Amino acid sequence: GENVEQHPSTLSVQEGDSAVIKCTYSDSASNYFPWYKQELGKGPQLIIDIRSNVGEKKDQRIAVTLNKTAKHFSLHITETQPEDSAVYFCAAKSPIKAAGNKLTFGGGTRVLVKP
Amino acid sequence: NAGVTQTPKFQVLKTGQSMTLQCAQDMNHNSMYWYRQDPGMGLRLIYYSASEGTTDKGEVPNGYNVSRLNKREFSLRLESAAPSQTSVYFCASSTVSGANVLTFGAGSRLTVL
Numbered sequence: 001g002e003n004v005e006q007h008p009s010t011l012s013v014q015e016g017d018s019a020v021i022k023c024t025y026s027d028s029a030s031n032y033f034p035w036y037k038q039e040l041g042k043g044p045q046l047i048i049d050i051r052s053n054v055g056e057k058k059d060q061r062i063a064v065t066l067n068k069t070a071k072h073f074s075l076h077i078t079e080t081q082p083e084d085s086a087v088y089f090c091a092a093k094s095p096i097k098a099a100g101n102k103l104t105f106g107g108g109t110r111v112l113v114k115p
Numbered sequence: 116n117a118g119v120t121q122t123p124k125f126q127v128l129k130t131g132q133s134m135t136l137q138c139a140q141d142m143n144h145n146s147m148y149w150y151r152q153d154p155g156m157g158l159r160l161i162y163y164s165a166s167e168g169t170t171d172k173g174e175v176p177n178g179y180n181v182s183r184l185n186k187r188e189f190s191l192r193l194e195s196a197a198p199s200q201t202s203v204y205f206c207a208s209s210t211v212s213g214a215n216v217l218t219f220g221a222g223s224r225l226t227v228l
Contacts, residue, residue: 004157006157009155032215034215034216036217036219041221041222042221042222043119043205043207043219043220043221043222044158044205044217044219045219046216046217049215089157089158093215103160103217105157105158105159106157107155107156107157108155108157
C-alpha cells in the first residue's frame with residue numbers, strides 16, 4: 001500500500017523567513033496531494049492541494065510543488081508569520097487503495113515561527 | 116455553522132473500561148471517518164462509513180467498533196480500553212466517499228491508564 005514520509009518532524013524559523021516541508025510517497029498511482037494545517041486544539045484543515053497533472057500551485061504565501069518522477073512533493077511558506085505556527089500534514093491519495101477516502105497521511109511537521 | 120462536532124473533548128479511562136466517542140456533522144455529508152493521531156505517525160484511519168447504513172474497516176480497526184446512527188452521526192466505541200489506545204481521535208466527513216476534501220472535528224483526547 002501507499003506510504004508517505006514527511007520531513008522534518010519539527011521546524012523552527014524566524015518570522016519573515018521561508019519554511020519548506022518535504023514529503024515522499026511510494027505509490028506511483030497516487031494522483032492527489034493535499035496539505036492540512038492543524039492549529040493548537042483544532043482539527044486539521046485543508047490549506048492547499050495539487051493534482052498529479054500539475055507541477056506547481058500557489059495561493060498567496062503558500063505553494064506546493066510536485067515531482068512525479070521522484071515521487072516527492074513539498075510545501076513552501078514564504079514570509080512566515082506567527083499565525084503560521086501549527087502542525088502540517090501532507091497526504092497522498094491513491095485511486096487503487098481500497099479503504100475509505102484512500103488518503104494516506106505523513107507523520108506531520110510541527111512548525112514554530114519565532115517573532 | 117458547526118461543521119463536525121465531537122464529544123467528549125477529553126476522557127481518562129482505566130484499562131478494561133468502555134466508552135463511546137460521539138460525532139455529528141451538519142453539512143449533509145454522506146461519508147464519515149474516524150482517525151487516530153499519534154506522535155510521528157500522522158493520521159491513521161480506524162473506520163469509515165461511505166454512506167448511511169454502511170461501515171468498513173480502515174488501517175487500524177482492532178479494538179474498535181463503530182455505528183452510523185443516521186446520516187449526521189457516527190460513533191466510535193472502545194469495548195475494553197487498552198493503554199495502546201491512548202491517542203487523539205478525530206472524526207471527519209466528506210461529501211461522498213473518495214471526495215478529496217475532508218472536514219475534521221476538533222478532536223477527542225483519550226488517555227487509558
